[in-house]
Amino acid sequence: xxxxxxxxxxxxxxxxxxxxxxxxxxxxxxxxxxxxxxxxxxxxxxxxxxxxxxxxxxxxxxxxxxxxxxxxxxxxxxxxxxxxxxxxxxxxxxxxxxxxxxxxxxxxxxxxxxxxxxxxxxxxxxxxxxxxxxxxxxxxxxxxxxxxxxxxxxxxxxxxxxxxxxxxxxxxxxx
Numbered sequence: 001x002x003x004x005x006x007x008x009x010x011x012x013x014x015x016x017x018x019x020x021x022x023x024x025x026x027x028x029x030x031x032x033x034x035x036x037x038x039x040x041x042x043x044x045x046x047x048x049x050x051x052x053x054x055x056x057x058x059x060x061x062x063x064x065x066x067x068x069x070x071x072x073x074x075x076x077x078x079x080x081x082x083x084x085x086x087x088x089x090x091x092x093x094x095x096x097x098x099x100x101x102x103x104x105x106x107x108x109x110x111x112x113x114x115x116x117x118x119x120x121x122x123x124x125x126x127x128x129x130x131x132x133x134x135x136x137x138x139x140x141x142x143x144x145x146x147x148x149x150x151x152x153x154x155x156x157x158x159x160x161x162x163x164x165x166x167x168x169x170x171x172x173x174x175x
Contacts, residue, residue: 040088046070052103053083057096062087065114065123073127073148075099076163084150086125093123095152097161097168106168108161114154121155128160128173136160137171 040063043054049070057064062085064070069086076082080100087096091112096105114123128151134140137160149162151173158173 040064041066048072049083049085050098053085053098053105056098056103056105057085057087060087061089062096064088065093067122067124069123069125071125071127071150073150075146075148075150077144077146084125086123086152095125095150095161097150099163108168108170109152109159123152123154125153126151133160133162133171136173140171 042063043049043057046054046064049057065086065088067086070083071085072081072083074080074082075084075097076099078100082100083098085096085098087094092110093112093114094110095108097108098105114121116122128149130145130147130149132151133149144165146162146164149160149171151158151160153159153173156174160171160173162169162171
């Protein structure tokens with residue numbers, strides 16, 4: 001036998017349903033909104049990044065500095081694809097370099113400099129060939145020259161990071 005619900009029972013069911021929906025929305029906001037509020041570009045916008053690299057960037061609270069700041073190359077000189085990104089955390093950025101098969105990066109150049117909208121003075125990274133490195137560092141010699149290095153620059157100045165003889169070496173870049 002169906003007995004009609006009283007107005008109070010219908011109202012409490014609606015309030016309960018509203019409370020559940022509001023709670024689910026709030027929970028989704030805590031999970032999905034914080035990366036959207038951080039400066040820079042979401043890591044998820046770079047599907048070419050290996051899963052281990054993307055996961056590490058997310059766990060660090062990184063977004064990518066605006067511009068072309070995700071690069072890859074054979075930085076270690078072992079024939080594998082390595083990755084470098086400019087990770088932005090609030091008003092600081094760091095160069096993170098991931099050698100192939102690793103999830104723990106080498107971290108360089110943490111600072112506030114170059115986090116601007118003007119492309120002429122914005123911080124950016126690019127792949128630098130060995131000929132370019134030698135031109136800016138005439139006395140350099142390496143047992144095995146890497147195929148590619150990473151140039152981290154702001155405006156007209158830069159530092160070049162090369163993996164030489166098993167370790168990262170910061171070298172002079174453009175002045």
